[in-house]
Amino acid sequence: MTAPALVALAHGSRDPRSAETIGALVDEVRSTRPDLRIEKAFLELSKPSFQTVVDRLVRAGHDEIVVVPLLLTRAHHATVDVPAAIEAAMQRHPGLKVRATDVLGLETSFLEVLDVRLREALRRSRVRELDALVLAAAGTSDALANQSVARMARLWGTHHKLPVTAAFASAAPPAAGEAVRAFRAEGRRHIAVASLFLAPGFLPDRAAELALEAGAVAVSEPLGAHPEIARTILARYAVGAVELVPV
Known part of the structure; x- marks a missing residue:
């Protein structure tokens, strides 16, 4: 049984440094779990878009996806934009299961x-x-x-x-x-x-x-790619993957 794919979903920015930093963070996650299919995606302004990444995963045979929103607080993007993007993806791909975890948040670590x-x-x-x-x-x-x-x-x-x-x-x-x-x-x-x-x-x-x-x-510079943040992404993914398991 293939483990659900992990999509690290960031907001996106016109500043190319933003996508580069998210890419470096996702690379940090991949280095910890090379057994998982892990992709970065963006809600807007940066590429690849969430829908593009979902299409790619579906073509590769994935029918379960865990989305970890790379957001530090639960505000509009978390409560409106992320659910809307996931709903649109599932409507386009009947049978696809997508689970959004809690946001990255503000861990004391x-x-x-x-x-x-x-x-x-x-x-x-x-x-x-x-x-x-x-x-x-x-x-x-x-x-x-x-x-x-x-x-x-x-x-x-x-x-x-x-x-x-x-x-x-x-x-x-x-x-x-x-x-x-x-x-x-x-x-x-x-x-x-x-x-x-x-x-x-x-x-x-x-x-x-x-x-x-x-x-x-x-x-200081923003938090950026760091092992502690990568560990938190994987912790969120673990919860989301369990929630996809049928009861």
Whole structure:
């Protein structure tokens, strides 16, 4: 019995660095489970599209697919766009079983990845001292999704024993620059910003630009390809594969 195929489904971006980073992350997953058929796909803006990948898998004989949405929060893309794409795929291929797992989400283990990326940024900027941190994320009109980022920021701050503010690149205040200026108004001068984005693109670039203009001493790169994120993708897949098994 062939194991279900795994499709790592990202949103997509016009920035080619985004698709390259998602590709590197999927390669990381493949290196861990070479026995599985693993594909990357995008909801929009990048290629290959989800429907193209599904067609390819069906032609290869796969009749079960587990989709892991590469989204850090459960907002509009997770609750509307992903289910709509899956429904369209199953309508086009009668008999095909597709199961979407929970989103990648904000696992506490991702704090380790944040730390790795931030240490890289601090080395590049030759920064040795910090007195505040900003956790910059995409932001959404979904208050619960933004609250999950704020919880992540509090956990991160507790770990480092530093004040941390969550900031957002769109849809919700404060912006990264505003968060940095608020800390500077308190007299803090060594403020670093961590990018809680999965891949590069317009929003992380904008957040970094605003933060540096406001006086941040360093801004990290997005999470990118990392073994911990690959492990989380496979953990989500394992749950989805079990749910496809008939009771």
